[in-house]
Amino acid sequence: MxxxxxxxxxxxxxxxxxxxxxxxxxxxxxxxxxxxxxxxxxxxxxxxxxxxxxxxxxxxxxxxVNLPLEDMIERDVEQPAADVLCYIEKSAGDWLDELAADEHRQRIFTILLRCPYGDDLLPVLEKQQEVDERHTVMLDSAFDRARNAGFLSGNWTPQSATKALRWMMEGLCSEWLLFGRRFDLAMEGKEGLKRLFDSFRQLPAITEAPAAS
Amino acid sequence: MxxxxxxxxxxxxxxxxxxxxxxxxxxxxxxxxxxxxxxxxxxxxxxxxxxxxxxxxxxxxxxxVNLPLEDMIERDVEQPAADVLCYIEKSAGDWLDELAADEHRQRIFTILLRCPYGDDLLPVLEKQQEVDERHTVMLDSAFDRARNAGFLSGNWTPQSATKALRWMMEGLCSEWLLFGRRFDLAMEGKEGLKRLFDSFRQLPAITEAPAAS
DNA sequence: AATTATACAAACAGATACGTATGTTAAAAT
DNA sequence: ATTTTAACATACGTATCTGTTTGTATAATT
Structure with missing residues (x-):
């Protein structure tokens, strides 16, 4: 037929x-x-x-599907340095909203998380790593601009902020996807992001008063 | 024979x-x-x-093997409130050191991360969740004691600090174990912990001067 | 209108993998 | 010294999955 x-x-x-x-x-x-x-x-x-x-x-x-992080990369384009941190935070939060609302992406992401990357699925793994790499580079440069403009707390370097953000997002999603969605991803995730970015933004408490430069 | x-x-x-x-x-x-x-x-x-x-x-x-987090739970017993944050940080760092040095645990943890929790392996999943739950409760109460003694930044609540720590650890380990150990787990992990705990410890910059209570 | 190529279903053959049943040897028990 | 039983190896039957082949009805082509 x-x-x-x-x-x-x-x-x-x-x-x-x-x-x-x-x-x-x-x-x-x-x-x-x-x-x-x-x-x-x-x-x-x-x-x-x-x-x-x-x-x-x-x-x-x-x-x-475009990969979990792939579209997040495109989003974080050049922004005025003063807004970079807020923009990254919002971008990550939006991404969580989308994931929480899109069962299709949830399934794909879950499959990718627990698929046995042996032998024949190497191209998948390689593409994953390449996307991760690009995302990391982009975040690094964004945090760097924020730092150069004086908007990043002295506690954090661009690299450490990038890693902290990525690890939080990865841990958050892993726990939610792999272990039965037992909490509100978007709500709790965005609250976590808020705390973390507040700490990114918080300028040192005790150090020298801002001298005219 | x-x-x-x-x-x-x-x-x-x-x-x-x-x-x-x-x-x-x-x-x-x-x-x-x-x-x-x-x-x-x-x-x-x-x-x-x-x-x-x-x-x-x-x-x-x-x-x-005792589960990844199981022995971390036992470690964080009651400590003087002033040292709680340092103690948790050190405990988490030690645990990373051990994982980085113990291939046996690495393999078990990796297997657990990507094993298909369907049908027959439910007891494994349930035990995992129970251990996670106990660990969360313990961290909550520890951060709570730190907060009541005035050692936790106003940016963070005990619950949010617990989640941030757990997510960072989970993301860190997932990336390291699932994607080919491409960085120094103990070194980078402990640096990340340091930054995060510095932000836990950092008291608000602008708010009221410490009034006598 | 006749032919051809397409989009499948159905049948087939080979390879695993599982669970069990049976065989075998030597350690324990008597 | 026998007997029994523990600790396996070997062999068997069966279910399942894979990849291929063959069949077939019908779009598409000419």
């Missing part, structure tokens, strides 16, 4: 959608292609027509 | 040790019992003699 091109694209998408749900529920390695086929209402024949194997299916699924 | 009791205990331990390495390298779900048996220099018969199946083997392996 040959389908029209539009119909074929539909089944392809339904396979991807089913794979997302099945991989999320059973894990990538334990889920079989038959599980995915049944969830999509097709047979394995359809999957092997559209994709070459499970790894390829996973990679295609992985390409349907 | 019947072995003596001591020899049997040896093979049991070698199976556990092999399982640790194999699960770490191939992932729990993709590793077969034959892989484990070969790595241990025995056959599957030995495994089925000592353990009832793969899940049971995993649970036994899981019981051989």
């Amino acid at each position: 040959r389908r029209t091109k539009a119909e074929a694209e539909e089944t392809r998408n339904s396979i991807l959608s089913a794979a997302e749900r099945v991989f999320f529920e059973k894990g990538v390695s334990t889920a079989s292609l038959d599980d995915v086929a049944k969830a999509a209402g097709v047979t394995r024949g359809a999957i092997y027509w559209h994709f070459s194997n499970k790894t390829d299916l996973f990679l295609e699924l992985y390409n349907t | 019947r072995r003596t009791k001591a020899e049997a205990e040896e093979t049991r331990n070698s199976i556990l040790s092999a399982a640790e390495r194999v699960f770490f390298e191939k992932g729990v779900s993709t590793a077969s019992l034959d892989d484990v048996a070969k790595a241990a220099g025995v056959t599957r018969g030995a495994i089925y003699w000592h353990f009832s199946n793969k899940t049971d083997l995993f649970l036994e392996l899981y019981n051989t």
Whole structure:
């Protein structure tokens, strides 16, 4: 029963959608292609027509979303130095809002967190690391501008602020995604961000009074 | 070839040790019992003699180590309020040192992070959550004592400090363990802790001068 | 209108992996 | 000295998953 091109694209998408749900529920390695086929209402024949194997299916699924941090990078473009910290904080908070509201991204992110990065999924890991690297570089330079303009507390260096922010975000999301969403990600996350950024902004208490430069 | 009791205990331990390495390298779900048996220099018969199946083997392996946070809990016992913050910081730093030096714990922790908590491994997940819960409660009360004694910055509440610390530790360890140990865990981790705890300790800059109470 | 290529389903073959059943040796128990 | 039983190895049957092949109805092409 040959389908029209539009119909074929539909089944392809339904396979991807089913794979997302099945991989999320059973894990990538334990889920079989038959599980995915049944969830999509097709047979394995359809999957092997559209994709070459499970790894390829996973990679295609992985390409349907931009990575967790990827769009956060684009957001933090050049801003006036006075607003950089607020802007980064807002950007991170918005990103949490989006994640909390988008189950699709939640599933993808969860799958990525606990997928066994062995052997064949190396390209995924490499892309992840490249995105992380770009995000780190961007944050570093943003915090550096804030610091040069005198808006970063002496307690923090650009690098340490970047790491603290990234670790908090990663820990926050890991706990929420991997361990059953037992708290309000957006609310608690943004409160944590607020405290952390307050400490970024807080100028030293005891040191020299601002001399005219 | 019947072995003596001591020899049997040896093979049991070698199976556990092999399982640790194999699960770490191939992932729990993709590793077969034959892989484990070969790595241990025995056959599957030995495994089925000592353990009832793969899940049971995993649970036994899981019981051989105290959990990542478990011993950190015991450490943070009652301390004079003036030293509480320093004590927690040191305790967390020590724990990072130990993790960085102990490949055994690294592997177990890594396995736990990316194992598919579906279906049969629920007891593992539940124990994890219970340990996390106890750790959180302990940190809350410790930060609370620090705060009541005036040693916690007004920027932070006990709860927010607890969460910030836990998220930072979790993000730090996740990035290090899941993504190839590409930095010095103990050094960078302790520097991050130092910055964070400095911000915990830093009293507000502008607010009222300490009035006699 | 006849042909061809597409989009699958169904059937097939090979490889694991699991659980169990059975065999075997030597340590304990008697 | 037998007997028993612990500690495995070996062999077996079965289920499952994978990749491929074959069949087939129907769009698309000419």
